[in-house]
Amino acid sequence: MPEKLKIGISACLLGQNVRYNGGHTRDHFLTDTLGCYVDYVPVCPEVECGMPIPREALRLVGDPKNPRLVTRKTGKDMTDQMQAWAEKRIDALETENLCGFIFKSASPSSGMTHVKVYTEQGMPSKRGVGIFAKMFMERFPLLPVEDEGRLHDPVLREDFIERIFVYQRWQEIMALGKTRGGLMDFHTRHKLLIMAHSPTHYREMGKLLGDAKSHDLHELFHTYAKSLHEALRLRATARKHLNVLMHIMGYFKKQLSADEKQELLEFLDQFRENFLPLIVPVTLLNHYVRKYDQPYLRSQVYLNPHPAELGLRNHA
Numbered sequence: 001m002p003e004k005l006k007i008g009i010s011a012c013l014l015g016q017n018v019r020y021n022g023g024h025t026r027d028h029f030l031t032d033t034l035g036c037y038v039d040y041v042p043v044c045p046e047v048e049c050g051m052p053i054p055r056e057a058l059r060l061v062g063d064p065k066n067p068r069l070v071t072r073k074t075g076k077d078m079t080d081q082m083q084a085w086a087e088k089r090i091d092a093l094e095t096e097n098l099c100g101f102i103f104k105s106a107s108p109s110s111g112m113t114h115v116k117v118y119t120e121q122g123m124p125s126k127r128g129v130g131i132f133a134k135m136f137m138e139r140f141p142l143l144p145v146e147d148e149g150r151l152h153d154p155v156l157r158e159d160f161i162e163r164i165f166v167y168q169r170w171q172e173i174m175a176l177g178k179t180r181g182g183l184m185d186f187h188t189r190h191k192l193l194i195m196a197h198s199p200t201h202y203r204e205m206g207k208l209l210g211d212a213k214s215h216d217l218h219e220l221f222h223t224y225a226k227s228l229h230e231a232l233r234l235r236a237t238a239r240k241h242l243n244v245l246m247h248i249m250g251y252f253k254k255q256l257s258a259d260e261k262q263e264l265l266e267f268l269d270q271f272r273e274n275f276l277p278l279i280v281p282v283t284l285l286n287h288y289v290r291k292y293d294q295p296y297l298r299s300q301v302y303l304n305p306h307p308a309e310l311g312l313r314n315h316a
Helices: 028-036 079-096 131-139 154-175 180-197 199-210 217-233 238-252 258-272 279-291
Strands: 005-010 038-043 058-061 068-071 101-103 115-118 124-128 145-147
Touching: 005 079, 005 154, 028 038, 038 079, 068 079, 079 131, 131 145, 154 180, 154 217, 180 199, 180 217, 180 238, 199 217, 238 258, 238 279, 258 279
Parallel strands: 005 038, 005 101, 058 115, 101 145
Antiparallel strands: 058 068, 115 124
């Protein structure tokens, strides 16, 4: 395993008693499972900006695009205090080399989507973003982010964890210095993974790198990083996975015996019908990669995108 990557996280999700009521919302998958592979950087915006424990609950009020953060009962406006702290905290987080952030869902400070925003008459609409979360995402637009509620969806969970490991590898090539050769090597290893999320981006990124010498180096890296982020944000559906799996199978057309080919086709058909999870055909293909020594496929991140112990491809 590579060095543990760093993930920012709402402190209450780790079991820290920092909630407004003095409690926590520990998430056992994040602490007990994913926590074996990452180092967390906990953040509690409300406590860190100077609010006590316990404290009066907060809510967002006003324009959903630019709401105010106020206490629920007394109506005290805490927006300026939160934003002043957040600017400094985000500056500090920039030095942590984070590979992602996991926010507390529905939080008026840390919720990344569908946070309740109340009108002056007290009517709520789920169109807001937490004050800290919004500032963080604006500063780091390409950083993988999710909230713990959405991570209960196994597909969203796999996509997020896949993205944080990709981001770690991206940081590694950036640390070595920007070179066209380094970028090409990164892309080559991630080709099939990108294809599984977006065949369109896969083709566009291939064209970009095919004409790499005509682009300014910094602009090339910026354009590629943006396209990579956009591609991996698109869901890798069963149909897209099947396309990639069939593509991989094509590398073995001269090596597989009739029985091996038939077995693989049966597994792919059962995966298409949702009778088998993705891990089954991927495991068989990994076996053939080793058996028939396919160096190109051996380097493909798609076949081993994250630690197998996380069990992320075990869902159908």
